[in-house]
Amino acid sequence: MIEVEGLSKIYRVADKQPGLSGTLKHFMRRRYRDVHAVRDISFSIAPGEMVGFLGANGAGKTTTLKMLCGLIHPSAGQVVVAGHQPQKRHPDFLRRITLVMGQKQQLLWDLPPMDSLRVNAAVYGISDRDAKRRISELSDLLELGEELTRPVRKLSLGQRMKAELLAALLHQPDVLFLDEPTLGLDVNAQARVRQFLADYNQRTGATMLLTSHYMADITALCPRVLLIHQGHLFHDGPLDRLASRLAPERHVRLELDAPVGAEAFAGLGRLDSCCDCEVNLRVQPDELTAVVAQLLERFEVRDLEVNDPPIDQLIGDLFRQGSV
CATH class of the missing domain: 3.40.50.300 (P-loop containing nucleotide triphosphate hydrolases)
Structure with missing residues (x-):
């Protein structure tokens, strides 16, 4: 139904300096620059x-x-x-x-x-x-x-x-x-x-x-x-x-029966925070099952949650970075 192949759009816009002098210079000698709004995109929709x-x-x-x-x-x-x-x-x-x-x-x-x-x-x-x-x-x-x-x-x-x-x-x-x-x-x-x-x-x-x-x-x-x-x-x-693709790590939140030092979580993913009985880790997806099993075996766990970061947060972070 929709076929797009190598689609691009370039706008030619005036490159004028602000102020009266910029206006006069632009009037006498116009300068332009190209703005690439869309760059070589391809997709199809059934x-x-x-x-x-x-x-x-x-x-x-x-x-x-x-x-x-x-x-x-x-x-x-x-x-x-x-x-x-x-x-x-x-x-x-x-x-x-x-x-x-x-x-x-x-x-x-x-x-x-x-x-x-x-x-x-x-x-x-x-x-x-x-x-x-x-x-x-x-x-x-x-x-x-x-x-x-x-x-x-x-x-x-x-x-x-x-x-x-x-x-x-x-x-x-x-x-x-x-x-x-x-x-x-x-x-x-x-x-x-x-x-x-x-x-x-x-x-x-x-x-x-x-x-x-x-x-x-x-x-x-x-x-x-x-x-x-x-x-x-x-x-x-x-x-x-x-x-x-945007967040290759999963978020693991632990609630323990008793406080544990941060050093106890060495080798169990990346430690985000360890405050009193609440611990937050980031774990690679292919290591998640093994890490969760070790957490349950080593500690007295009151509650455990595994979450993906909100997709709108991930996309917002991508836009703020300005590059991919």
């Missing part, structure tokens, strides 16, 4: 697959989505979405995709969502009968009722987002590009949007590429993730494999 797309602000996520939608042309590489080259913007291609951006809206602010839905139906050539049926089905799934007849400006953010999803899906697209669809929503509204997207995928088999800064969206919906970092594709695969 029909019906739900894939998460992760990256820091400025990593190239939205630029990639815009190239997949045909909003901007790639500088290099090949893209095929639903059998079409997006940049050609063929009418059949535009009917088969949709783009939902959490920070932008297509609904008319002073009109009820129903009026915008009628406009969308006319744009996509949907008959009145089919439009009414689809609106009824989607509004039931999204739990929208009288909200469709109230001006958009009077709706809550969660209600507005659900109405935006209804408008985006009215023409029954095969490919959904979702750019932070739960942005700014409360916990309950986020959960309802996630459940709707999961149900919609099951019912229609639509392909979805989802970007989000909320890891709950990704873990709930996407068995596979793409991680883009500084324009490069850093990871393509299951989320748990990404966690193993």
